[in-house]
Amino acid sequence: MTDEKLFKILTSRYWSILSAFILGLGAFWIRASGLPKGSAPTEVIHAPQVGFFAPDFSLESESGETITLSELRGNPVLINFWASWCSPCRTEMPAIQKVYEESAESGFVVLAINTTYQDSRGDAVTFAMLHKLTFPILWDQTGDVAREYRINSLPTSFFIDRLGIIREVVIGGPMAEALLRTRIQKFLGD
Numbered sequence: 782m783t784d785e786k787l788f789k790i791l792t793s794r795y796w797s798i799l800s801a802f803i804l805g806l807g808a809f810w811i812r813a814s815g816l817p818k819g820s821a822p823t824e825v826i827h828a829p830q831v832g833f834f835a836p837d838f839s840l841e842s843e844s845g846e847t848i849t850l851s852e853l854r855g856n857p858v859l860i861n862f863w864a865s866w867c868s869p870c871r872t873e874m875p876a877i878q879k880v881y882e883e884s885a886e887s888g889f890v891v892l893a894i895n896t897t898y899q900d901s902r903g904d905a906v907t908f909a910m911l912h913k914l915t916f917p918i919l920w921d922q923t924g925d926v927a928r929e930y931r932i933n934s935l936p937t938s939f940f941i942d943r944l945g946i947i948r949e950v951v952i953g954g955p956m957a958e959a960l961l962r963t964r965i966q967k968f969l970g971d
Contacts, residue, residue: 829930831950835860835941838926840894840919843906848892848917851945856888857968858941859961862927864896865904867935873955874912880961881916887969891916896935898924940964 829836835858839849850858861877863870874893881891895905897920909918921927930939938956940949949964 829939829947829950831947833947834945835939835947836929838929840921840926842917842919843909844917846917848919850892850941853890854945855943856890857943857965858890858892858939859965860892860894860930860939860941862894862896862921862930862932862935862937864900864935865908866900869954870936871908873936874908874914876956876958876961878912878914878916879958880965883962884965884969885916889965889969892919893917894919894921894926896924896927896932897922898927940968942968 835850837849837851839847841847850860859877861870861873863874865871877891877893881889893909893914893916895902895918897905902920905918930937934952936951936954936956938951938954939947940951942948948968
């Protein structure tokens with residue numbers, strides 16, 4: 782047998798043994814790190830995506846009241862991230878207000894989170910007064926809540942069910958009044 786053939790045989794055996802070892806180690810790790818049969822995770826996962834609990838937050842409203850999302854459980858909630866300089870935000874706010882007026886008595890809640898860290902609070906207040914917005918305007922002055930919800934564009938809206946689970950995320954806008962009404966009626970019916 783030549784040295785070259787011997788080298789090829791040894792090299793292929795080495796890689797076969799190494800591959801089998803790595804696969805065995807991976808199988809061991811999967812088995813060792815898994816949950817015992819029949820158990821479930823005890824921790825509730827909060828994530829800003831459909832099917833997960835909405836991350837909790839507390840923000841101050843224009844009236845000075847602190848509103849905490851988790852205290853609104855039992856009510857369907859629309860969280861709308863917006864800024865006064867955002868054209869689609871400005872366009873959809875009257876539709877949100879109209880649908881809110883129609884549905885508020887049924888327990889529907891709107892939380893309009895102004896991205897104050899990149900907006901003028903004065904401009905936002907002027908806009909809210911001009912459009913006679915009656916739902917809470919909350920101030921995200923540091924951007925912490927926007928970062929928690931991974932906001933990359935405005936407007937961004939989260940439809941949250943009565944249990945606090947995000948059921949739909951709408952990035953961009955403006956949302957049409959009929960679309961809002963349909964989505965909200967769905968949540969009120971659940």
